[in-house]
Amino acid sequence: GKEDGIFFVRNFDGIQLMSVSKPELVGKDTSRLTDPQGINVHMLFMKAIKNPEGGFVEYSWYDPFEKKIAPKRTFVMAVPEWRWYVGTGFWFHDINSEIQKEKDRIAHTLSIQGLAAIVVILLMVPFIYALSRYMARRINRNISGFAEFFERSATTLKDIDQKDMQFLEFQRLALNANHMIRELKAARQRLEDLQNIVNLSPVVAFLLRAEEGWPVEFVSDNITRFGYKPEDFYTGNLNFASIIHPDDLYRVKEEISRFSSEHGCDSFSHEYRILTSAGEARWVDDRTRITRDKHGVATHYQGIILDITERKTAQQKLEESEQRYRTVVENSHDGLLIADDAYHITFANEQFLKILGRTAEEVIGHDFRDFLDEESAKIVADHYLRRQRGEKAEPRYEFNVMRKNGERRRVEISSSVVRDTQGWVTTVAQLMDITDKKRLEEQLLLAQKMEAVGTLAGGIAHDFNNLLMGILGNASLMLMDMDKDSPHYQRLKNIEQAVHNGAKLTKQLLGYARGGKYEVKPVDPNDLIKEALSMFGRTKKEISIHTMFGEKVWHVEVDRAQMQQVLLNLYVNAWQAMPGGGDLYIQTQNVELDEDYTRPYDLAPGRYVKISTTDTGHGMDEETKKRVFEPFFTTRGKGGGTGLG
Known part of the structure; x- marks a missing residue:
């Protein structure tokens, strides 16, 4: 009440913390x-x-009790530890009112007592002055008591004794201050408990000002794990930017600046390296929250950092291992694939895609069996089911895959089944394209057969040639003693000619036994074909012959007689496949074969002339195609010829 004076509390910035007369000013800037x-x-x-x-x-101030502006006198005193000042005052008209009352009483008395009243008035002046001084001292004692309390509570958080307060406002303030002290004690205890938890955890907590270098206002004690002390930052010897690795500092500044300028961004995270006091670089995961003022400008950054060096090292090793694995997989000469239990392909390397002649988009997610012929799909499914049932199954087996262009390729597969903890099955398979290998094996087998036949043919040719020489010698001796008019002369000449024909046959057999090389000369392929067709066409009128000769075809080194025999055999074979007549097409063209093409055929890369023969006959099945170059193989019965010879 006004009888106890007017009391207020403000901080040094003018913010009203407490006001008895005008509570609406609390929290306002005065x-x-x-x-x-x-x-x-x-x-x-x-x-x-x-x-x-x-x-x-x-000064002059509004008196809420008298509801007017009047001169006022206020005593103020600072509480520097809290950056507060407290004050109390009184209006002069309150003192004047008391003086006026005394004057009225004295005037009344003076009218009765005369001169005695004047004396009393003179005595009242020092009394009023003494009363004012007494009131000021009482207020001063209360304020001094609060000043001691604030000084003490800044370090010891000890309650103030309300009994020492004479004024009601001071007693209320003491009650509120003690409540504040108890709350502050509890808050400090919670803060201490939280700090202990943080110090025992692997994370370091911090509070930074959003200024150049990010000065540190708070950092948890466990910053010692990086070799620093909190005091290193509080004293200004270090700021947060000074411990960030120089190679990462620019990036970190750019990221923080970007996050701070983004509207609505309250938090962010990023990874970078910091330097320990010993100079060691350590990776940290930074999780930060932005504090902004009422204009949205960042004022502080509060957050935590976690040392993730071991995780980063493990991640780097894993990435290096994955890169080595990927390099091995992608550069493997074998096709590699991973499929789920429904045969759907989940991974395929480049070599596997190359075997199929397809892109990753055409393979990933598709059923592996979609790329097999019907028979091979059954083989794969049967093999997979037997392994699923735990039955014995060969680890390696062969089947055919179908390329995008329809070409069939022979592959050998080696697979293993991986079952996870939930029972899901994944198949990891390695495929080797053995098409060329199979072709080489067949060519080797054919070469071995040819070698055996050649050896046999060579032996027969020598023996047969000896027999022919005996016949030829005897026939020649008989002709020497025989007149040309003799009826036997021509018969002996026929025998002599037959022997010469037999000699040519043995010569061919010997040439075959030696690998088919004898009179090799440069020949124009077009002329060679025209000669063979001329002989064939005169006897086979029912066959329509169509030629497409390439211009300026290169000359080839061949035995002319052998090539004519080969061509005639092809034409005769085509005629036999068209008993009712048909069309025969012959084409020549220059081609250049590279090493990839010639390797399976044991040929030197370079320039060749390609001779293509096509007919409208019934063709050959797969089994016949496999044996087409076997010596003396034929699909006709006994006496039907020797096929392609």
């Missing part, structure tokens, strides 16, 4: 409030509290 004369009252108070014992300030 630093710019002036009295009717334009005097800044806050500045007067700040000037007075420079005296450690406080001081009086006189």
Whole structure:
């Protein structure tokens, strides 16, 4: 109440913390409030509290009890530990009112007592002055008590004794202050418990100002794990930017600047390296929350950092291992694939795609059996089911895959089944394209057969040639003693010619036994074909012959007689496949074969002339195609010829 004086508390910035007469000012900024004369009252108070014992300030102010502006005198005193000042005051008209009452009483008495009243008035003046001084000392004692309390609570958090407060406002303030002390004690205990938890955890907590270098306002004690002490930052010797690795600092600045300028961004995370006090680089995971002012400008960054060096090292090793694995897989000469239990392909390397002649988009997610012929799909399914049932199955087996262009390729597969903890099955398979290998094996087998036949043919040719020489010799001797008019002369000449024909046959057999090489000369392929067709066409009128000779075809080194025999055999074979007549097409063209094409055929890469023969006959089945170059193989019965010879 007014009888106990008016009490208020403000901080040094002019923010009203407590007011009895005008509670609506609590929390408001009073630093710019002036009295009717334009005097800044806050500045007067700040000037007075420079005296450690406080001081009086006189100004005009609104009296809420009298509801008017009147001169006022206020005593203020600073609490520097809290950056507060407290004050209490009184209006002069309250003192004047008391004086007026006394004057009225004295005037009344003076009218009765005369001169005695004048004496009393003169005595009242020092009394009023003494009363004012007494009131000021009482207020000063209360404020001094609060000043001691604030100084003490700044370090010991000890309660203030309310019994020492004479004024009601001070007693209320003491009650609130003690409540504040208890809350502060509990908050400090919670903060200490939280800090202990943080210090025992692997994360380091921090609070940074959003200024150049990010000065540190708080860092948890476990910053020692990086070799630093909190005091290194509090004293200003270090800021947060000074411990970030120089190679990462620019990036970190750019990221923080970007996050801070983004509207609505309250938190972010990123990874970078910091340097320990010993200079060791350690990777950290930074999780930060942005504190902004009312204009949205970042003022502080609060968050945690976690040392992730071991995780980064393991991740780098894993990436290096994956890269080595990928390099091995992608550069493997074998096709590699992974499929689920429904045969769907989940991974395929480049070589596997090359075997199929397809892209990854055409393979991944598709059923593996879609790329097999019907028979091979059954083989794969049967093999997979037997392994699923735990039955014995060969680890390696062969089947055919179908390329995108329809070409069939022979592959050998080696697979293993991986079953996870939930029972899901994954198949890892390795495929080797053995088409060329199979072809080489067949060519080797054919070469071995040819070698055996050649050896046999060579032996027969020598023996047969000896027999022919005996016949030829005897026939020649008989002709020497025989007249040309003799009826036997021509018969002996026929025998002699037959022997010569037999000699040519043995010569061919010997040539075959030696690998088919004898009179090899440069020949124009077009001329060679025209000669063979001329002989064939005169006897086989029912066959229509169509030629497409390439221009300026290269000459080839061959035995002319052998090639004519080969061509005639082809033409005769085509005629036999078209008993009712048909069409025969012959084409020549220059081709250049590279090493990839010629390797399976044991040929040198270079320039060749390609001779293509096509007919409209019934063709050959797969089994016949496999044996087409076997010596003397034929699909006709006994006496039907020797096929392609």
